[in-house]
Amino acid sequence: xxxxxxxxxxxxxxxxxxxxxxxxxxxxxxxxxxxxxxxxxxxxxxxxxxxxxxxxxxxxxxxxxxxxxxxxxxxxxxxxxxxxxxxxxxxxxxxxxxxxxxxxxxxxxxxxxxxxxxxxxxxxxxxxxxxxxxxxxxxxxxxxxxxxxxxxxxxxxxxxxxxxxxxxxxxxxxxxxxxxxxxxxxxxxxxxxxxxxxxxxxxxxxxxxxxxxxxxxxxxxxxxxxxxxxxxxxxxxxxxxxxxxxxxxxxxxxxxxxxxxxxxxxxxxxxxxxxxxxxxxxxxxxxxxxxxxxxxxxxxxxxxxxxxxxxxxxxxxxxxxxxxxxxxxxxxxxxxxxxxxxxxxxxxxxxxxxxxxxxxxxxxxxxxxxxxxxxxxxxxxxxxxxxxxxxxxxxxxxxxxxxxxxxxxxxxxxxxxxxxxxxxxxxxxxxxxxxxxxxxxxxxxxxxxxxxxxxxxxxxxxxxxxxxxxxxxxxxxxxxxxxxxxxxxxxxxxxxxxxxxxxxxxxxxxxxxxxxxxxxxxxxxxxxxxxxxxxxxxxxxxxxxxxxxxxxxxxxxxxxxxxxxxxxxxxxxxx
Amino acid sequence: xxxxxxxxxxxxxxxxxxxxxxxxxxxxxxxxxxxxxxxxxxxxxxxxxxxxxxxxxxxxxxxxxxxxxxxxxxxxxxxxxxxxxxxxxxxxxxxxxxxxxxxxxxxxxxxxxxxxxxxxxxxxxxxxxxxxxxxxxxxxxxxxxxxxxxxxxxxxxxxxxxxxxxxxxxxxxxxxxxxxxxxxxxxxxxxxxxxxxxxxxxxxxxxxxxxxxxxxxxxxxxxxxxxxxxxxxxxxxxxxxxxxxxxxxxxxxxxxxxxxxxxxxxxxxxxxxxxxxxxxxxxxxxxxxxxxxxxxxxxxxxxxxxxxxxxxxxxxxxxxxxxxxxxxxxxxxxxxx
Numbered sequence: 001x002x003x004x005x006x007x008x009x010x011x012x013x014x015x016x017x018x019x020x021x022x023x024x025x026x027x028x029x030x031x032x033x034x035x036x037x038x039x040x041x042x043x044x045x046x047x048x049x050x051x052x053x054x055x056x057x058x059x060x061x062x063x064x065x066x067x068x069x070x071x072x073x074x075x076x077x078x079x080x081x082x083x084x085x086x087x088x089x090x091x092x093x094x095x096x097x098x099x100x101x102x103x104x105x106x107x108x109x110x111x112x113x114x115x116x117x118x119x120x121x122x123x124x125x126x127x128x129x130x131x132x133x134x135x136x137x138x139x140x141x142x143x144x145x146x147x148x149x150x151x152x153x154x155x156x157x158x159x160x161x162x163x164x165x166x167x168x169x170x171x172x173x174x175x176x177x178x179x180x181x182x183x184x185x186x187x188x189x190x191x192x193x194x195x196x197x198x199x200x201x202x203x204x205x206x207x208x209x210x211x212x213x214x215x216x217x218x219x220x221x222x223x224x225x226x227x228x229x230x231x232x233x234x235x236x237x238x239x240x241x242x243x244x245x246x247x248x249x250x251x252x253x254x255x256x257x258x259x260x261x262x263x264x265x266x267x268x269x270x271x272x273x274x275x276x277x278x279x280x281x282x283x284x285x286x287x288x289x290x291x292x293x294x295x296x297x298x299x300x301x302x303x304x305x306x307x308x309x310x311x312x313x314x315x316x317x318x319x320x321x322x323x324x325x326x327x328x329x330x331x332x333x334x335x336x337x338x339x340x341x342x343x344x345x346x347x348x349x350x351x352x353x354x355x356x357x358x359x360x361x362x363x364x365x366x367x368x369x370x371x372x373x374x375x376x377x378x379x380x381x382x383x384x385x386x387x388x389x390x391x392x393x394x395x396x397x398x399x400x401x402x403x404x405x406x407x408x409x410x411x412x413x414x415x416x417x418x419x420x421x422x423x424x425x426x427x428x429x430x431x432x433x434x435x436x437x438x439x440x441x442x443x444x445x446x447x448x449x450x451x452x453x454x455x456x457x458x459x460x461x462x463x464x465x466x467x468x469x470x471x472x473x474x475x476x477x478x479x480x481x482x483x484x485x486x487x488x489x490x491x492x493x494x495x496x497x498x499x500x501x502x503x504x505x506x507x508x509x510x511x512x513x514x515x516x517x518x519x520x521x522x523x524x525x526x527x528x529x530x531x532x533x534x535x536x537x538x539x540x541x542x543x544x545x546x547x548x549x550x551x552x553x554x555x556x557x558x559x560x561x562x563x564x565x566x567x568x569x570x571x572x573x574x575x
Numbered sequence: 576x577x578x579x580x581x582x583x584x585x586x587x588x589x590x591x592x593x594x595x596x597x598x599x600x601x602x603x604x605x606x607x608x609x610x611x612x613x614x615x616x617x618x619x620x621x622x623x624x625x626x627x628x629x630x631x632x633x634x635x636x637x638x639x640x641x642x643x644x645x646x647x648x649x650x651x652x653x654x655x656x657x658x659x660x661x662x663x664x665x666x667x668x669x670x671x672x673x674x675x676x677x678x679x680x681x682x683x684x685x686x687x688x689x690x691x692x693x694x695x696x697x698x699x700x701x702x703x704x705x706x707x708x709x710x711x712x713x714x715x716x717x718x719x720x721x722x723x724x725x726x727x728x729x730x731x732x733x734x735x736x737x738x739x740x741x742x743x744x745x746x747x748x749x750x751x752x753x754x755x756x757x758x759x760x761x762x763x764x765x766x767x768x769x770x771x772x773x774x775x776x777x778x779x780x781x782x783x784x785x786x787x788x789x790x791x792x793x794x795x796x797x798x799x800x801x802x803x804x805x806x807x808x809x810x811x812x813x814x815x816x817x818x819x820x821x822x823x824x825x826x827x828x829x830x831x832x833x834x835x836x837x838x839x840x841x842x843x844x845x846x847x848x849x850x851x852x853x854x855x856x857x858x859x860x861x862x863x864x865x866x867x868x869x870x871x872x873x874x875x876x877x878x879x880x881x882x883x884x885x886x887x888x889x890x891x892x893x894x895x896x897x898x899x900x901x902x903x904x905x906x907x908x909x910x911x912x
Contacts, residue, residue, distance in 0.1 A: 068815055070811060070814050070815055072806070073699070098817045098818075098819060100816060100817065101814070101815055101816060101817035102815070102816035102817030102818070103817060106815060106816060106817075107812075107815040107816075109808060109811070109812060109815075111808065113806040114807070114809060114812075115808045115809055115812045116809055116812065117809045117813070117826075117827050117831070117907050118809065118831065118907065119830060119831060119904065119906055119907070120826070120827070128813075128816075128818055128822060128826070129816045129817070129818065132816070132817055132822070133817060134818065162906070164906045166906075166907050177812065180812070180816055181816065288809075479739050527816075
């Protein structure tokens with residue numbers, strides 16, 4: 001008796017939807033040909049979800065662009081084959097390829113707001129795709145677009161059809177991009193860092209939506225991400241890439257339980273997760289060399305910083321402008337102001353590091369800007385070492401001696417450095433402006449700072465574009481500690497860095513704090529990172545503090561509903 | 576939208592007040608004594624003083640200013656000292672000539688430069704890109720009087736294709752009934768095709784001269800702006816969703832690239848309007864540019880004042896139009912208005 005599938009079904013199952021063999025991609029640059037991807041093999045079955053994980057420069061995005069054939073003009077596929085069903089994507093015409101894009105294979109991108117045409121209504125953008133692939137007639141296309149918006153759970157879709165991208169939140173824009181990608185029911189979806197830059201709860205909502213919609217339609221998905229946890233939580237199979245090579249391919253469960261390649265192990269170690277210490281992020285030998293972390297500061301009697309009932313109000317958009325106020329005098333009505341920060345109170349002790357956590361729009365950046373005295377408060381007090389610095393106008397603060405005592409490390413290490421300043425000049429900047437250091441001692445002090453932050457001295461005369469992300473972060477930190485401040489505000493200092501670099505920078509920050517006795521206010525949306533670096537945590541939502549307490553207490557036994565939601569939304573790798 | 580325009584108009588008022596003050600002071604600061612010029616070379620000291628008194632130039636500056644503003648409010652810009660005709664009438668009759676020339680020059684220039692810039696950006700590094708660069712550089716590096724004279728030499732003197740480059744109409748045609756002051760439009764409205772043909776024939780050479788000159792900024796700005804937009808992420812999304820290149824380039828890229836181009840257009844227009852003095856000279860065009868220069872050379876301050884004021888008002892109106900255009904193109908601007 002012959003059992004088993006018929007030959008046709010058999011080949012149907014054996015034939016993967018996407019089969020990439022020996023893919024090599026080259027870029028023509030001014031310094032010659034750069035090979036971004038080398039001999040990559042990918043096989044993706046129907047209905048399968050594949051994660052491609054790697055740090056920046058690993059070639060994970062380039063691989064996907066090569067599959068879609070949307071490399072920019074400098075890039076070209078130098079070698080290998082890309083088979084989609086039974087089509088050789090390297091051979092077919094551009095016009096055939098265009099028909100495939102959006103209809104059979106589509107993509108969603110990082111930074112959803114930028115991925116949409118800023119001056120075209122979102123409904124029309126969805127219609128463009130539907131009409132292009134003849135998925136709807138002109139008279140019903142609007143209904144179809146609204147239906148797509150409904151499917152990606154956009155509330156009031158008929159109204160939102162007329163919205164422009166700038167009128168929607170980041171999460172909503174990503175839903176629109178998903179609607180755009182799925183409008184023609186493609187077989188393959190490539191998601192390139194779809195949730196980077198989104199809040200953790202939004203990330204969960206978006207990823208759950210993608211999973212549900214693709215599963216419903218029996219689609220195959222490639223999820224490109226730097227986040228191992230995300231890949232593990234949502235993928236069947238994971239590919240780890242490093243410098244254009246695939247270093248490991250395995251099932252999601254096994255790769256986390258039993259990573260084979262050294263790079264995978266390093267990546268996994270560097271990923272912040274519950275139940276580990278700061279040193280555990282570093283590779284073993286470095287962790288041993290780094291030594292123990294100093295004990296948390298004992299809460300001394302007088303706090304370094306005391307914030308009481310701090311409020312910041314902004315006029316609502318569309319409300320009275322300065323011009324119309326000129327003609328209509330009188331007080332601003334209550335409804336015209338938006339409270340970004342709504343009466344918060346907290347303290348920071350000497351030598352303590354406090355995490356300020358919340359999602360975008362919760363007021364954490366506004367709070368840190370007020371503490372930095374970059375913007376003025378509406379009401380409340382900011383007492384720094386016994387002095388009410390909140391009363392000093394932000395405009396005057398830059399030249400006062402107190403400026404030296406509160407410094408900041410910014411989120412984007414590239415944008416926060418003057419591109420025309422060398423590393424040495426950038427570090428010297430606060431010294432030249434705010435200290436009376438003699439010129440002859442300047443270089444020595446810069447070198448001392450560079451040594452402290454682990455920046456090789458030979459890099460000091462380079463410009464920012466000649467430095468890596470981690471090196472730029474070190475310059476930013478050296479600049480912030482140059483004046484020996486008492487309080488450093490760290491505004492998501494590692495958000496733009498790769499996990500392995502993040503691990504090193506976080507450890508560096510901890511060591512500096514132990515050595516110099518500074519206090520930190522660590523502003524972040526990443527609870528796992530905050531857990532590692534901070535003694536206490538403050539959770540903010542809609543301008544108010546919903547919970548604050550010792551890190552371990554807040555993380556392990558959260559009191560507020562919102563904190564529990566935040567913690568639940570973090571994807572956990574199955575370790 | 577109307578409210579936005581209304582608000583925008585309110586902000587124009589302080590600008591205009593400033594312009595009135597500055598024009599007044601500027602013309603008073605001009606070198607040369609109008610009274611002496613007007614009285615003639617043989618005049619005695621007393622005669623000059625008499626003229627000065629008649630012109631009101633002996634009064635203190637604030638009093639002169641008050642008088643100036645009062646006249647201005649009545650639409651009176653004073654009389655030209657050399658011709659004796661009211662400046663307002665002169666400007667009203669000459670402005671359409673300049674405006675017609677400049678506008679047409681700009682339209683022709685746009686019609687060539689914008690597609691050229693788009694093509695150059697889409698096919699970056701191709702022969703069309705290089706052509707765009709060469710044409711634009713050549714156009715901007717040749718002074719307008721030179722291009723103008725060259726065109727007259729070739730097309731009038733050698734080939735004889737063009738009518739004699741004097742004025743807005745040939746000697747045998749008479750001006751159409753004034754409606755807009757633009758001969759092309761007026762003649763069409765009144766159905767006088769003969770005049771239309773004559774006006775067009777006279778316009779071609781000066782318009783081409785201006786267009787060649789203004790090609791460069793528009794083409795280069797279109798190219799640069801298109802290149803930036805083509806590299807942006809939403810264009811990548813459009814390509815990744817399989818939209819055809821026409822939609823990607825026109826609907827997605829070009830509409831976004833238009834914003835800086837519109838700004839450039841405004842600048843090019845205003846500087847053409849002022850700078851076509853030379854073109855007007857070469858083609859004996861009865862515009863306000865040549866009028867102002869002649870007045871300036873004769874220390875005839877009233878026409879100069881009128882000219883500067885007219886240009887300032889035009890410039891303000893132009894900026895208003897550009898702001899409105901911005902709002903039409905970009906929904907984000909509408910919100911802020």
